[in-house]
Amino acid sequence: MKLSRQFTVFGSAIFCVVVFSLYLMLDHLQLDHTKNPGNGERLQNGQLLLLQDKIDRLERLLAENNEIIANIRDSVINLRESVKDGRGMPDSGNFSQGGSELLPSVPLVLPIDKGDCQFSARLYSKVADGVQMLDIYDLLSFDNPDGGVWKQGYDITYDESEWDNEPLQVFVVPHSHNDPGWIKTFDDYYRDQTQHILNNMVVKLHEDSRRKFIWSEISYFSKWWDNIDEQKRDAVRSLVSRGQLEIATGGWVMPDEASTHYFALIDQLLEGHQWLERNLGVKPKTGWAVDPFGHSSTQAYLLKQAGFSNMLIQRVHYSVKKHFSIQKTLEFFWRQNWDQDQSTDILCHMMPFYSYDVPHTCGPDPKICCQFDFKRLPGGRISCPWRVPPQPITDSNIQQRAVMLLDQYRKKSKLFRTKVVLAPLGDDFRYTEALEWDQQFHNYQRLFDYMNSHPELHVKAQFGTISDYFEAMRKAAGVDPSGASAVAPSLPILSGDFFTYADRDDHYWSGFFTSRPFYKRLDRMLESYLRAAEILYSLALAHIQKAGDKPSDFPAVENYKLLTAARRNLGLFQHHDAITGTGKDWVVVDYGTRLFHSILNVKRVIVDSAHWLVLGNKKAYNHDPSNPFLQMDDVQPAQDSLPRKTVLKVGAQPRPVVVHNPTDQIRVSAVTVYVNTPRVRVLTAQGQSVSAQISAVWEGTTQASTEAYQLTFFAQVPSLGLAVYQLVEGAELRTSEAKYVFLKQGGGLSVSGAEHFSVSIPQEPVSVSIENPHLQLWISPSTGLLERLKLKEDGSEHQVKVEFMWYGTTSSKDKSGAYLFLPDGEATRYSSSQPPVIRVTKGPVYSEVTTTFTHVTHTVRLYNIKGTDGQAVEIFNTVDIRGEINHEIAMRITSDLNSQDRFFTDLNGFQVQPRRTLARLPLQANFYPISTMMYLQDSSRRLTLLTAQSLGAASLKSGQMEVILDRRLNQDDNRGLGQGVLDNKLTANSFRLLLEKRLPAVENEKISPVSYPSLLSHTSEMYLNHPLIPMAMSLGSATMPLVPFSPLTSSVPCDIHIVNLRTIQSKEEGGGPSDQAALILHRKGFDCGFSNMNTGLLCTTTRGKVNLRKLFAELTVRGMTPVSLTLMHTPQSGQIQQEISLKPMEISTYRLQLS
């Protein structure tokens, strides 16, 4: 009875689908008709009438079966999209027919709407009173004259009467800079300093309502909060509500802005803001970044998107500070380079002097200002290096002291356009003891009282928070208080960024771009795993909710806690002494251990979520934490070692391997797993065999393992989905062994353990070349390094020469260290003491050349596939410089591109910033941070180096680019760390090299401050940073049917990136998940000036439109609210019904309820 009813429902559903498909077909044809009249004429009138008739019938049906139709419609659209984008083929059996026959269904030419190209092609127009940082660098002479008391500045003078009509307003902002790890670990700092600062804060602020304080790092604040009682929490809440305590920025940390990726920058801001909203009910509106080593416009954009109005920065090149002081442009609206409608403007204050400590914040003369740091009163632990100590303020000295301090305030105010002056009052880990609070607050209050009671001084001085300052300053400047869009003519607009930072002389902070590269890579790996875990977990939760009967043993709360801990550990590592590699050795180990544990934990979340999602019969779900159903195929043995692949046992029973695609579009990419036998077949879920390559696992340069083999095959996986493959032991025609050729100058090679493979060691000189459908590479048989590259598209050949280089450190007093790069001149070419061993691998899935030097093992690989993975050269290096003294190793790529002094580096993986190499600057000043890419171009080509870890990079000569891979430095560089960098590890780094033909360039390119990667380059970068994730079914698991999982109705548009789908924490106690998730989307800016041939992309662009209601297959979007980046603000417009629209480069967040 039940069965027949189901059958009826199913039957009518099918009927509806058929009719609806016809309707859609008509719809489609009509669309084509309007676009292309010739197409429509082919339709016979009769056919049209017939279809019209069917539509009438359909409409009657629709009226009757509205509800069923609504449900089915999703599946139909899904089906249509699948057919359209080629996802219709259910498995990979169809396309793995060898080299050039791959992916027959992919369109040769990627269709891009012309409208989507207007953005990148738009001409740049300079705004009036606009400051473009690229131009500033042209202007500056970078001389370094002695400026007197303000060493890097100049003598400031003023006229006594200047404030007669409008008194000077002074805001003294007490602050304490708490590094979440540096000389001590996060926990040690908390125990020894931070908890006391915060405890004293509650007492001391309550003593006098005029006192103020600001706090930034929520990592510390939340830890303290967990340890205080409810009474103290109430006291804190009242301080906040009275405006005495302000949370500035409120991220998990004060992040580095050079080496960080925007995924993690957003994540740590979101984590801090979510914590604040849940516990304090606070919405920060002002950014505070006094210590990051240079400032990125990406951070300005993110703060703006989070609803901030103001921000403050400090570490900017001293020459820029001086120039801005003269021009009075230290306060400006920071606008993104690409922004033409003023929507990204955020008011920014740049601190003018050397440091954020008291000697460098009250005014230009540190000798004077130091006397107003009352922690340095005689008898204390610290004193003034200028040898004039502070004096306690007494009735007898107050007049003289007040006038002296006011003189500094007045001089400082001369650098700004308003008569409001900001004087931060604090330093690292200040206000630990009650005494220090009393010293500062009592003495300053006396000075304020004196100043304010003497009208002839024309000053109003007070304690303030940073927002108090901005409020007064905006009022004085005539800027609308909300700062939403209106720009005051009284303040300039600035675009660009503030790298590379120098604090004095030729001390450029470009060393930290690379320092501790092992952990920079580990950070990126955690980012990719965490994102995959967040998305799969959110999807699993929504699907479980939809299924209604919640499986009691899905570890929803437990996994949520793992995710939360991982977010916080990743957040902690974004701190400006963590990812920068500028902490003490044991602090680095502490960070590394946190990253390492978090990688293990988020892998568990991935495996647990994937388990539920691929299960054919959800009723059979059983969560056994001691024996997870799936296992990741690699294990990292310790925080400081490289991950190792586990060897999968393959037998006569098919062993399922589930593959996750963490990228946004359907994708065909190579997957490599280690197996215990060279005789193995790869089958799809349906049992069709897939072509695969068996390669040796090399234990030494010439020694192959006899217990493990590499199995590589192309997996096709839907966007954010899961595909299922099976491994079976046995002979298989479609699995081919790789063939090896070994070369070494002077001979003397013997290869062992490679019995299953064809190995040749030619005695005569041979040429070394590998190729795929897109590229052919020539490698020097003597150096083993790439020399030439051919684009098969047009047969053109290009010089692309790879070399390794050494940098030493200068012989003068100040040498390179964790922060600074002070080389001893140009790099020298690396040459191994031994001739390198060259191993050439050729096979049906990939070919590669691995060259082993003493300090580097270098591999260039080509995937034998048409499309994204085949278009770029993959480069892996394993670097080991542990035996060196004061050496840095770089990879240099020399091409024949005529790029002159121009090159391009990304900022935080979010945007591209054009750069110029300036001959008048020292070599180290021309290095910039790269997080995901750098490129060079001339009129006809662009050469892009994509990177899977943040490093320092430069283009010192036309056509040349280089990245520093690791640095080993024997000394401290006098920035407080007190040690060198000698904890080097065996470090892996990966890159992709992409040579693209350019269409004729736009005319004003030379002066354009914007540039964008191509879509192919964007995709290739995503593939590099987010590889497919294979998971094997555990051997002990019961065999049960697994079904592939496609969470999206189709690939999202090519230029849309799902930054995250992050389940929001429940408001209830316990820290479990709520039923809502934050969907963060980024519409990437891209350059259309490249060939769209053979990109392998199965997507198109939509002018930024995404139908969120139809984005998820099978899931219903119940609530959908646009919110600010970190969910703090909900705009008036409220819920969106259907389609959203993103502007190019825009990042938008939506609060979703899925089930």
Ligand SMILES: [Zn+2]
């Ligand atoms: Zn710091």
